[in-house]
Amino acid sequence: MADGTSNRGFASMDEEKQRKIAKKGGQASGGNFKNDRQKASEAGKKGGSR
DSSP: OTTSOOSOSGGGSOHHHHHHHHHHHHHHSSOOOTTOHHHHHHHHHHHTOO
16 A cells, blocks of 8 residues: 555454453463462463473
């Protein structure tokens, strides 16, 4: 483009669309230990055992 910007990609989307996509990523990740204390404990032990 002549002005050096692109209308492609995540950064060019409107903020609401970015939020919706980002929220899905957070929900899909396995890193949420809110409801699984055993899994959180195991992860904490693994992370601290360097």
